[in-house]
Amino acid sequence: MNIAVDARTLETRTRQGVPGPARPPSPAHVIRDDAEALAVAHRLAAEFRLGASERDRNHARPLAELDAFSQSGLWSINVPRAYGGPEVSYKTLAQVIAIISAADPAIGQIAQNHLGIVAAIRTVSDEPQKQLLFGEVLRGTRFGNAFSERGTKRAADFETRFTDHGDHVIVRGQKFYATGALLAHLVPIVALDAEGRAWYAIAERDAPGLSVIDDWSSFGQRGTASGTVLIEDVRVEKTHLVPAWRGYEAPSADGAIFQIIQAAVDAGIGREALNDTIRFVREKARPWIDSGQERASDDPYTIQAVGDLTIRQHAAEALLDKAGLALDAAVARPDAESVAAAQLAVAEAKVLTTDIALAASNKLFELSGTRSTLAAENLDRHWRNARTHTLHDPVRWKVAIVGNHALNGVAPPFHAWS
Structure with a gap:
């Protein structure tokens, strides 16, 4: 269904x-x-x-x-x-x-x-x-997401709040980019308490006052339905009130875990775009008239381009593996050193997975020719997905984090996006 x-x-x-x-x-x-x-x-x-x-x-x-x-x-x-x-x-x-x-x-x-x-x-x-x-x-219960808000000055600014009512809290606010909420069983809502601390208030998906609106209109990642959540006096039992703020009181790998999964999505997009490029060049593309070749796959410039993309894809995946192992070490023994090492490894992986997702999904058309742009092929979904998903966190800041550490020994910032 x-x-x-x-x-x-x-x-x-x-x-x-x-x-x-x-x-x-x-x-x-x-x-x-x-x-x-x-x-x-x-x-x-x-x-x-x-x-x-x-x-x-x-x-x-x-x-x-x-x-x-x-x-x-x-x-x-x-x-x-x-x-x-x-x-x-x-x-x-x-x-x-x-x-x-x-x-x-x-x-x-x-x-x-x-x-x-x-x-x-x-x-x-x-x-x-x-x-x-x-x-x-x-x-088998699925958690959704009601974290981000539109209209605030920064991504870390939240206006959604809850009030304490003894054994439960009442949450009120509005969210957007709520990936997973539409098809979830439980919806964790980032909400602030009276002291301004962030919690995950995990509400039943069909709780009274909780409305998930299917208004996601992005040109990419269409199936995520990352639209609006309205939270109008939603009751959440204290058993389901998770103190998110504690994850950033002392070194933890929580932010880097969120980030490595984002990087893995981009690695997957790059891999499929490259595979579809290879398939299309082999099966449907025509060799250029000056190449002297019978098959597009024998064009030396195409061979060089596919080789370059393959190496970059493999490099991105190798850094992703390295980042996963660094996270294992940080989860097992979280301290300032192990967490910073994991953050840096994830940042490096995110730079290369972003690069290959965009490069492979764009190069696909250059190497495959005009026929690859036809609606029947729908190959533009790779670029649309890559361009949409890689906007989650500005990768230029990941490069800066790595550079500042290498040059000046400055540890990465410690928050949910790092």
Whole structure:
């Protein structure tokens, strides 16, 4: 099942909320180890790839695919072993997201905030809350996202607040870029308390006063449905109030974990764009008249360009692996040194994954020729997805962070975007 959205439906849904999905009828599978996580990711990617172009073309919401994804066990792969989870390496987690994102980067991105919240719960929640929320995740519950707000001066400025009512809080505000909220079971809302501290107030998807509006109109990452969430006096039990602010009181890898998943999405986009370039050049492109070649794939300039892209893709993926291992070390023993090392490794990976996602999705057309721009091919989705997703965090600041550390020994900034 897909939730398709045409222009008239999109216009209607800018004014009303959309009901959430049903909870899974049976518990999700629990992955055994890293090898199984990668095998399951490859299997799902083969299935998701089949309908990815049509979902993009039709602005379809991947409900059936998300159900398969979360029920497969891949949404609980960073739940600690002490709570019944697989606790795979973050190198493996990033590879999983890249594999899924190569098939459909919207589906890969939807998992990002869920996995980041799981990491944050490990860092900041007390034991009863960990038992409760990790149990939800292992059963197949999907977390969405109601973090970002439009209209504030900076991304870190929030106007959404809650008031304390004893055993529960009441949340009020408005969010945008709410990736995953439309098809989630629970929606973590970033809200401030009376002291200005940020919490994740995790609300039921269909809680009274919570409206998820399907008004995402971006030209890329269409299936993420990253639109508006209205929060009008929404009740959240204290059991589901997670102290996000504690994750930044002392060194933790939480911000870098969110970031590596973003980098993995871009790595997946670059990989698929390069694969489609190779396929199109081999099967459909014509050699230029001056090349003297019978096949476009024998054009020496095309060979050189594909070689360059392949090397850059492999370099980006190697840095992604390195960043995952640095995160493993920081999660195991979080201190100022290990966290800074993880932040720097993730920043380096993000620079190269951004570069290859944009380069490969653009070069595709130069090497494949005019035919590759036809609507029937829908190859522009790779560039649209890359251009949209790589805007999440300005990569020029990642370069500056790495350079400032190399030159001046300055540690990366410590916040949710680093």
